[in-house]
Amino acid sequence: MTRLHDHLAEAIKDPDPIRVPSSSGDDLICLRFETMKVYSALGAVRHLLETGRVRRGDTLIDSSSGIYAHALALACHRYGMNCHIVGSTTVDRTLKIQLEILGATVEQVPPSNNLQLDQNLRVRRIQEILRDNPTYHWMQQYHDDIHYLGYRAVADLVAEVVPDGPLCLVGGVGTGASTGAIAAYLRDRGRDVNLVGVQPFGSVTFGAGHTQDPDMIIAGIGSSIEFRNVRHELYDRLHWVSFDYAMSAAVDLLRTSGVFAGLSAGAAYLSALWEHRCDRGRKHVFLAADTGTRYVESAFARHAEARPMASMRPLEIDSLDDLSVPWSAMSWDRRHVGIGQTRGVSHPERLAELP
Known part of the structure; x- marks a missing residue:
């Protein structure tokens, strides 16, 4: 029986599990979300209200390249909160208008070709706003492990x-509060789970800050600033995927399965196919965190340039010094950061255990 939802946020958060064919004949499973971070935002806002850290009518503020902005605006709308977003230029007109109608105030930092500069500008602007508005609550999606809570339902x-x-x-590592959280909750249930994180070149999270993608860093799955809520010891394997390869895989995913999803989904699909080829003893699930809508011009319009899937293979590396565009893969073996191999990343402070 179809359930009647009280709010759109509740209706759109659940993913569609979809079988995706592979050349081996064994299907992969794609968890296709409309906007995955709704889980994160709803869980975090609900917890803040239940614990009295915020009250209805308070203003929540954060930085976003797009997906989290939509999720937080929906969560605030759901729970009667005010919302302020400091966005990057990837927050397009379509999304910006939706956010404004939902009641969020939106401002965007000046455009920049440098992701680190873009993110630093956003954080600096938030700090300025907080100085003028000390009652605002900064959600800190990049640092606060409260964002793990909502993903128990996905597990x-x-x-x-x-x-x-x-x-x-x-799936994409991102802030750590998606793939990491889902795997941790599944392991808590006793499930044997290998966790494979996907990163863009240029992301410092797993030590690739010394590399650079000639096209662009894929927004949302990595960063040139430190994300302190990433629990590095949860991950078994890492893949670093370029824009070109992620775009090619996203086009193939749409062509072969009908799944229209973003660049992070393309990178996860490509990585999942490789992992499945190397380990047939496991069921492979990959995350498609958002739709492909905001990538139409930057990626899907270039579908004629997409590479054949069979032509793409990762460089298997043992050291981060050997990272190489367009695709590298490495066994991480659930290690902490700061053991000598990792470059460009400081050891994150230890976060509380999962609730």
Whole structure:
């Protein structure tokens, strides 16, 4: 029976589990979200209200390249909060108008070709706003582990949809509060889970700050600033994927399965196919965190340039010094940061255990 929802945020958060064919004949499973971070935002806002850290009518503020902005605006609308977004230029007109109608105030930093400069400008602007408005609550999606909470429900869904047995979960690392959280909750249930994180070149999160993608860093799955809520010890394998390869895989995903999803989904799909080829003993699930709408001009319009999937193979590396565009992969083996191999990343402060 179809359930009647009280708010759109509740209706759109659940992913569609979709079988995606692979050349081996064994299907991959794609968890296709309309906007995955709704789980994160709803869980965080609900927890803040329940614990009394904020009250209805308070203003929540954060920085976003797009997906989290929409999620936070929906969560604030759902729970009667005010919302202020400091966005990058990737927040396009369509999204900006939606945010404004939902009641959020939106400002964007000046355009920049340098992701680190863009993110630093956004953080600096938030700090300026907080000085003038000390009652605002900064959500800190990049640092606060409160954003793990909402993903328990996704882990429950994976446990229900994917048959018992060893599992491999593949998806963008991002702030750490998606792939990391889902895997941790599944492991808490006793599931054997290999976690494969996907990163762009140029992201410092797993030590690739010394590299650069000739096209662009894929927004949302990595950063040139430190994300302190990433628990590096949760990850078994890492893949670094260029814009060119992610675009090619996203086009193939649409062509072969009908799934229209973003660049992070293309990178996760490409990585999941490789991991499945190397380990047939596990069911492989990859995350498609958002739709492909905001990538139409930057990526999908270039579909004629897409590379054949069979032509793309990762460089397997043992050291981060060997990272090489367009695609590198490495066994991370659930290690902490700061053991000598990792470059460009300081050791993050230890976060509280998962609630």
